[in-house]
Amino acid sequence: MSENADKTIQQLVKEWLELDQNEATRQEIKDLSDKKDYDELEKRLRTRIAFGTAGLRSSMQAGFAHLNPLTIIQASQGLASYLLASIPQTVTPSPKLSVIIGHDHRHNSSQFAKLTATAFILKGIKVYFLEDLVHTPLVPFGLNLLGANAGVMITASHNPARDNGYKVYWGNGCQIIPPVDAGIAAAISENLIPLEGAWDTSVLDKAVGLVENVKGRVEEAYFEKVKGLVDGMAVEGAGKVGFVYTPMHGVGLEAAKQVVKILGVEEDFVVVEEQAKPDPDFPTVKFPNPEEKGALDLAMAAADKHGITIVLANDPDADRFAAAEKVNGKWQILTGNQLGVLFASHMVSTSSLPASKVALLSSAVSTQMLAAMGQIDGFHHEETLTGFKWLGNVAQQITSKGTHKAIYAFEEAIGYMFSDVVHDKDGIAALSVFVTMLKKWLSEGTTPAGKLQELYEKYGFFESCNGYVVSPSPDVTRQVFDGIRRLGDESGKKFPGSLGGREINYWRDLTEGYDSATINGIPVLPVDRSSQMITVGMDGVRFTIRGSGTEPKIKYYVEAKASGKEEASAAAKEVADAIVREWFKPEVHGLIVS
Known part of the structure; x- marks a missing residue:
C-alpha cells in the first residue's frame, strides 16, 4: 500500500x-x-x-x-x-x-x-x-x-x-x-x-x-460427511490394504486416524513416527511440502522396512494429498495430474448420477486429460483460473444452475476437492477416497500404476514438463511477456505463429483479454491485467505460462498428448526447452533457469 x-x-x-x-x-x-x-x-x-x-x-x-x-x-x-x-x-x-x-x-x-x-x-x-x-x-x-x-x-x-x-x-x-x-x-x-x-x-x-x-461439533459432522462420501464406494472382499502415512510434521494424523477407522483399515496403517507429531520447525524436511524432492524419503524408508509399496501423505495443514508407489523396485511419486485423473475416473464411475449429469473441474494449468475423459465418457468438464478460490466458486455456480452437479475438482499442485464435503481442497477427504480406490483396485488385481496405464490406453498418454525461471523483478517479468506478445507482429496475427518449429493454433491471453477460440475474441475466463497469464495450443501440445503471484518466478506448464508415454514426454520436454530458449531468453533478461 x-x-x-x-x-x-x-x-x-x-x-x-x-x-x-x-x-x-x-x-x-x-x-x-x-x-x-x-x-x-x-x-x-x-x-x-x-x-x-x-x-x-x-x-x-x-x-x-x-x-x-x-x-x-x-x-x-x-x-x-x-x-x-x-x-x-x-x-x-x-x-x-x-x-x-x-x-x-x-x-x-x-x-x-x-x-x-x-x-x-x-x-x-x-x-x-x-x-x-x-x-x-x-x-x-x-x-x-x-x-x-x-x-x-x-x-x-x-x-x-x-x-x-x-x-x-x-x-x-x-x-x-x-x-x-x-x-x-x-x-x-x-x-x-x-x-x-x-x-x-x-x-x-x-x-x-x-x-x-465448536471443534468437537464440527469434527463430528465433518467425519460423518466423509463417511457418506466413501460409503457408496465400498468394495467387499478387497483384502488387506497396506500403506505408510505421513502428516509431514503437521496436524493431519488425528484426522487420518479417523479416516482409517471409518474405512476399517486400522491394521493396514503404518505412520512415519519421525514426522507424526505436529512440529512447527519441520525438522526432517527442508520444505514441508510432499511435492519437494526428498520430502517423502522417510516415508519410503518406513515402507521398505515394512514391505509396503504404497506411501500416502498430507501437507502440514492437511489440505493437500500426495501418493507414491513402488513399481518394479523403484519408488514413483504420482504427480498431481496423475492423482487428479485417478480420482476423477473413480468419482464418475461411483457416482449415483449418470455421467451426463455430473461436472468435473480443473484449473488452466492442470492436465487436459480430464477434458479428454469428459469427451469420451460424457461428463461436463469446465476449466477455471488457477486456485481453489475459482474451482470452488465455479463448482457452486454450475450446481446452482441445476443441469449438472459439480462433484469433483482438482489442480496439479496436489489439491483435490470433493464437493459433497467442502468446496475447497481437502487432503483428508482425498485420503479417504484414495484408500477406498486402493481397496477397489486390489479387488480387481491392479495398483495405482496399473490403473493409470488403463486410463492412458483409453484416453491417450498425457505427459507434463513443468518448471520455472527466476525473474529479478516484476518489471522484467512484464518485459518478458510483452516481448512474447510482440512476436505476433511478425506473424501478422494477434499472437506468434510458431514456437520451436511447431505451429500455434490456439492463443488465450488473460492479461490482455484475448481468446482466439471465441467468436468475439473475448475469453470466457476472467481477465486480470495485473497478472501475466497466456495459454497456447499446438497439435498435440498445450501449455500455460504465467507470472507467479507469490514468488519472483515465471512458471511454465507444458503437456503433450501422444499414443505412447515416451513420445508424449519427449514432445513436452522439447516445447518446454523452446519456451525458455526462444521466449523467456534468460541471457537477455537476466533470468535464472531452475
Whole structure:
C-alpha cells in the first residue's frame, strides 16, 4: 500500500512503537532503530503486507510488511468492518453476524487466532472458535455447517517454518474472490489503530454469547460427511490394504486416524513416527511440502522396512494429498495430474448420477486429460483460473444452475476437492477416497500404476514438463511477456505463429483479454491485467505460462498428448526447452533457469 510512501523512516518507527503492544515485536523494531539499521527498517516498515485472494501470507517478523500480532489485529478489524458494511444484517439472527476461526500448529498460530477472535468480538460479531489444532478444511466445512458469514484459518500450509498466513473464506464456504478481496484490503487500511481491548485475548473467556467453542461439533459432522462420501464406494472382499502415512510434521494424523477407522483399515496403517507429531520447525524436511524432492524419503524408508509399496501423505495443514508407489523396485511419486485423473475416473464411475449429469473441474494449468475423459465418457468438464478460490466458486455456480452437479475438482499442485464435503481442497477427504480406490483396485488385481496405464490406453498418454525461471523483478517479468506478445507482429496475427518449429493454433491471453477460440475474441475466463497469464495450443501440445503471484518466478506448464508415454514426454520436454530458449531468453533478461 502507499500510505507510508511520504513518511520518514523515523516516523514509521514511531508509528510502529505507538501501535504495537507486543513486547517481542516492539523490541525487534526498537533494536533495529537503536542500531540505525535503516535498510532493514525500510524492508520491515515501508511497505504494508498486501491482502489478496489468498488473504495474507508472510514470514513472522515485526513490521508492517510481515505477519505479527499487530498486522493480525489490523487485518481482523478490517475484515470485521467489511462484514458489517457489506452484509445486510436484517437477514441474520442476533448476534447479527458470525465468523468461524481455526488454526494449525505453526509458531504463533494459536496467538494469532485468539487475536483474530478478539477483534471480531469487539465489533459485536459472534465467533465460532475451533479451540484446538485443526486441518484447514474444517474452517470452510464448519462455516457452512454453522451458517457463518466468513471464516479465517491461521496457516501457511506447506510454507517454510518461518511463515504463517491468514486465509479468508466467504459465506458460501469458498475462498474469497474479487471484488471481495479488494474491499477487505480497503477496509484494513481504514482500521489500522487497534481498538481498546484488542490485545486482551482473555475476552474469549468472558464474552458470554459471543464465543462458542465448536471443534468437537464440527469434527463430528465433518467425519460423518466423509463417511457418506466413501460409503457408496465400498468394495467387499478387497483384502488387506497396506500403506505408510505421513502428516509431514503437521496436524493431519488425528484426522487420518479417523479416516482409517471409518474405512476399517486400522491394521493396514503404518505412520512415519519421525514426522507424526505436529512440529512447527519441520525438522526432517527442508520444505514441508510432499511435492519437494526428498520430502517423502522417510516415508519410503518406513515402507521398505515394512514391505509396503504404497506411501500416502498430507501437507502440514492437511489440505493437500500426495501418493507414491513402488513399481518394479523403484519408488514413483504420482504427480498431481496423475492423482487428479485417478480420482476423477473413480468419482464418475461411483457416482449415483449418470455421467451426463455430473461436472468435473480443473484449473488452466492442470492436465487436459480430464477434458479428454469428459469427451469420451460424457461428463461436463469446465476449466477455471488457477486456485481453489475459482474451482470452488465455479463448482457452486454450475450446481446452482441445476443441469449438472459439480462433484469433483482438482489442480496439479496436489489439491483435490470433493464437493459433497467442502468446496475447497481437502487432503483428508482425498485420503479417504484414495484408500477406498486402493481397496477397489486390489479387488480387481491392479495398483495405482496399473490403473493409470488403463486410463492412458483409453484416453491417450498425457505427459507434463513443468518448471520455472527466476525473474529479478516484476518489471522484467512484464518485459518478458510483452516481448512474447510482440512476436505476433511478425506473424501478422494477434499472437506468434510458431514456437520451436511447431505451429500455434490456439492463443488465450488473460492479461490482455484475448481468446482466439471465441467468436468475439473475448475469453470466457476472467481477465486480470495485473497478472501475466497466456495459454497456447499446438497439435498435440498445450501449455500455460504465467507470472507467479507469490514468488519472483515465471512458471511454465507444458503437456503433450501422444499414443505412447515416451513420445508424449519427449514432445513436452522439447516445447518446454523452446519456451525458455526462444521466449523467456534468460541471457537477455537476466533470468535464472531452475
